[in-house]
Amino acid sequence: MELVLFVGLAAVAAVSGLLVVVQRHALYSAMFLIINMGSLAGLYVLLHAHFVWAVQVLVYAGAIMVLFLFVIMLLNLPREEVRWASRDLKRILAAALLSLVLLGELVLVVGFRSAGPSAGPALAPGFGTTETVGRLLFTTFLFPFEITSVILLVAIVGAMVLAKKHFD
């Protein structure tokens, strides 16, 4: 059952990820990226990461992608025209070839080390729940948690400054 769910979700994630990269219009790419994030959220549930699943759906697919869609529809761009000039084609082929080499390296290094059908160790009770994440965030990871609030404040100020039309 877990294998069936994994194969289905992984197929959806892989196909939608591929469609994100090859679309001509930015709006369709954003839609496929939302589908990709949704399928990854399903994989997080399979991996007993319930808090991460909720945050992925709420924050990533629900806030970040909505912000993307706002900007895409605000800019109202036409489709990206395909310039098959020889310089562009060489660049695209070189990038694709080197990326496939990277994929081969990654798969060879980490892909078959743990390919046995073991279920993994027995998990601690409360693994992946909100309570466990909350307790860790306020005890062991308190300093990064506070620094994250500073990062978000800096991002808010930066976005406001960049979006202003004129300073008076």
Added chain:
Amino acid sequence: MHVPLSAYLILSAFLFVLGVIGVATRRNALIIFMCIELMLNAVNLSFVAFSRFLNSMDGQIFVFFVMAVATAEVAVGLAIILAIHRNRETVDVAELNLLKW
């Protein structure tokens, strides 16, 4: 039948390389940005998979921080793209060549 760790890692590597191809190939700044988000999601999947197979919550906490930093990065990056569009009427990164010699 259980899913091994390597299956999650191969899927994560595949999504990461798709993001790399998108960043290196596309010319639209918004699509490049979305491919960066695809790469971040692939790494999040790796973290959560390792967290489950090593019985350690550190991976999921790190995913929380990656998502927070990604939120901040998307906010500022989209503001930069909007500012570029306001000045140059394009988001084509091939047109942004003022610093090119």
